Amino acid sequence: MASIVSVVDEPRFAKLGKPLIFSVWLALASALCWSETVWRDEVRALSLALQGDNFADMLRQLHGEGHPALWYILLRAAYVVVGSPVVLKVVALVVAGAAAYLLVFRLKLPLPIMLLSLFGSFSIFEYAAMSRNYGISMLVTFLIVLIWEKGARNGLLIGLLFALLANTNVHSVVLVGGFLAYWFFDLVLARPRPPLREYRGFATAAAIAAIGIVVCFLTVYPTFNDTGQNDLSGENFALLALRALALPSSHFMSFYPDSILELMVAYPLAFRIFAALMSALIYGSLFALANRWPAMIAAALVLLGLSLLFTFVYPGGYRHQALWLVFMIAMTALSTKFQGEGAGVVGMKAAGGGVKFGRLCFLILLALQVVSGIEKVNRAFVAEIPFSRSKDFGAFMQSRPDLKDAIIMADPDYLVEALPYYLSNRTYLPREERFGAIVRYTRNARLSLSLADMLQTARRLQQSEQVPVVILLSQRLDQITAPVSLRESYVWRLSLTPEDISAFRNATELVKRFGPAAGSDETYDAYVLK
Known part of the structure; x- marks a missing residue:
């Protein structure tokens, strides 16, 4: 001693x-x-x-x-x-x-x-x-x-x-x-x-x-x-x-x-x-x-x-x-x-x-x-499990020349915050209804969203900006079979129903599913709006 x-x-x-x-x-x-x-x-x-x-x-x-x-x-x-x-x-x-x-x-x-x-x-x-x-x-x-x-x-x-x-x-x-x-x-x-x-x-x-x-x-x-x-x-x-x-x-x-x-x-x-x-x-x-x-x-x-x-x-x-x-x-x-x-x-x-x-x-x-x-x-x-899949997503986007001008949106919104380190694409925050890469965790935002809201926002962006729209979702849609309301971040809610999931999958293409992340929740499925 x-x-x-x-x-x-x-x-x-x-x-x-x-x-x-x-x-x-x-x-x-x-x-x-x-x-x-x-x-x-x-x-x-x-x-x-x-x-x-x-x-x-x-x-x-x-x-x-x-x-x-x-x-x-x-x-x-x-x-x-x-x-x-x-x-x-x-x-x-x-x-x-x-x-x-x-x-x-x-x-x-x-x-x-x-x-x-x-x-x-x-x-x-x-x-x-x-x-x-x-x-x-x-x-x-x-x-x-x-x-x-x-x-x-x-x-x-x-x-x-x-x-x-x-x-x-x-x-x-x-x-x-x-x-x-x-x-x-x-x-x-x-x-x-x-x-x-x-x-x-x-x-x-x-x-x-x-x-x-x-x-x-x-x-x-x-x-x-x-x-x-x-x-x-x-x-x-x-x-x-x-x-x-x-x-x-x-x-x-x-x-x-x-x-x-x-x-x-x-x-x-x-x-x-x-x-x-x-x-x-x-x-x-x-x-x-x-x-x-x-x-x-x-x-x-x-x-x-x-x-x-x-x-x-x-x-x-x-x-x-x-x-x-x-x-x-x-x-x-x-x-x-x-x-x-x-x-x-x-x-x-x-x-x-x-x-x-x-x-x-x-x-x-x-x-x-x-x-x-x-x-x-x-x-x-x-x-070799990364803390975040943001680097892998950046590499995927760079491998797709057709998506070089794409707008990226996500649920939860904060999934886009890590992307500017690896990509120069514009990012959109659905809950605050604005472009940006810095989420404000404020009650003056859309605290409750549905998958239908996400799809509607993506269509509006595609029409107004005339560029592809990539949607990142932390939820694996093929694993959800009943209506659910999920809590995200501090006070956010995301509502999912089988009908909304079917409509979303018909309107988008799943282009990449990323593996697990160790220590954070930054893994997701990437969809491209058709």
């Missing part, structure tokens, strides 16, 4: 082992990134970043999307230089590579935690191969730790990093609050009392962070994606808050690999057992920071803050949940430095057993992420 809490600082390992470890990570992350088919949320961000004639226009049109502006600014700037959609993958990989470099070479972490963090699913896939804005959170978080480690508690510098972190995504605002809580309790609990300049630095950083948080919320709210929020009508807010506090596993089940999640779906008893185990692992992991009370309090507050955000605003996916793991890694690095400086030795002895237990729980959590990462590698290179 001693190796769990020790810091590996041997010169030979630093010179040979760390570069080798980083090289392996970089090769694997790059292979995953370039092999991965982009999906709608990734391309949606690029489409948003490229709208408008300039940066100011882009920022105005971005208002209300649901994310702050930093990721879009980076994508737009890179596109100005490169002029290709490939910047989506390049920027994501560069950001993830910088974070991984800090994790391996600059943060003071025990070797097991460093290795498991580096090869966890969030580091190697979700924040690297998946081109989203959450990888920036990991990079900025590690930069903050690095500044702290050097003792440069300059209120201005760290405050600017806090403001930057708050504008990576809304969830990272909670991380900013966690860092401020860590700093505050570090000052309050310190003995002897720190000098006044320490409090001035904290106040300066807090003020700058507050400005960054305000900028984030002014960019995000009011959101035009008003259907994407949790429906809390008739719910008891106090009970929801207590449940979020008592059972964190209810919002962090994605920490389990897919193989365990599938087992839990099949067996209700297994679900209860693994849910209880996840709560125990999460709360147990907090004790890994028991040698540093400010860090433990901050990590607990971030856990609570994310749980409440998932409960009252919108549910969190793995990319959101893993931000707590990133914050735990940051607090571990700060606590390791505290231990290495020899401060608080008495506290360390008193909490030694708890720290070892907590570190073991955290190691198990991180090991689960490595298993998830192995599943991603297997899916990409062995099973």
Whole structure:
């Protein structure tokens, strides 16, 4: 167990082992990134970043999307230089590579935690191969730790990093609050009392962070994606808050690999057992920071803050949940430095057993992420099942010269969002009755559609635009034999009847059926209107 809490600082390992470890990570992350088919949320961000004639226009049109502006600014700037959609993958990989470099070479972490963090699913896939804005959170978080480690508690510098972190995504605002809580309790609990300049630095950083948080919320709210929020009508807010506090596993089940999640779906008893185990692992992991009370309090507050955000605003996916793991890694690095400086030795002895237990729980959590990462590698290179069929559809369209000017529409509408990465065809959004590649999840749209409505819209487009119309349907029509009303997205409905299906199939030609997609719902049948 001693190796769990020790810091590996041997010169030979630093010179040979760390570069080798980083090289392996970089090769694997790059292979995953370039092999991965982009999906709608990734391309949606690029489409948003490229709208408008300039940066100011882009920022105005971005208002209300649901994310702050930093990721879009980076994508737009890179596109100005490169002029290709490939910047989506390049920027994501560069950001993830910088974070991984800090994790391996600059943060003071025990070797097991460093290795498991580096090869966890969030580091190697979700924040690297998946081109989203959450990888920036990991990079900025590690930069903050690095500044702290050097003792440069300059209120201005760290405050600017806090403001930057708050504008990576809304969830990272909670991380900013966690860092401020860590700093505050570090000052309050310190003995002897720190000098006044320490409090001035904290106040300066807090003020700058507050400005960054305000900028984030002014960019995000009011959101035009008003259907994407949790429906809390008739719910008891106090009970929801207590449940979020008592059972964190209810919002962090994605920490389990897919193989365990599938087992839990099949067996209700297994679900209860693994849910209880996840709560125990999460709360147990907090004790890994028991040698540093400010860090433990901050990590607990971030856990609570994310749980409440998932409960009252919108549910969190793995990319959101893993931000707590990133914050735990940051607090571990700060606590390791505290231990290495020899401060608080008495506290360390008193909490030694708890720290070892907590570190073991955290190691198990991180090991689960490595298993998830192995599943991603297997899916990409062995099973060869893509995350989305958008790339395959793009290749199909390019093989059909007769469809080069075709308009593409889909149900659900969001299936077209990934296509601009691979195609230049115009796309049409039936629920909003407009051309575009960015879906607005608004109630001011056709929330209910039938297959007859889709066919009517396609005929109108064919007549008005005088070009072929391709229709993508996520539903396999030959498998539906009775009237159904299906829920799609947040509040959309699609109605299907045998009569409408027969009419649709008579008016169209099924030209391609795409295989399964792993991790998303982006597979479909492609029809061409006759």
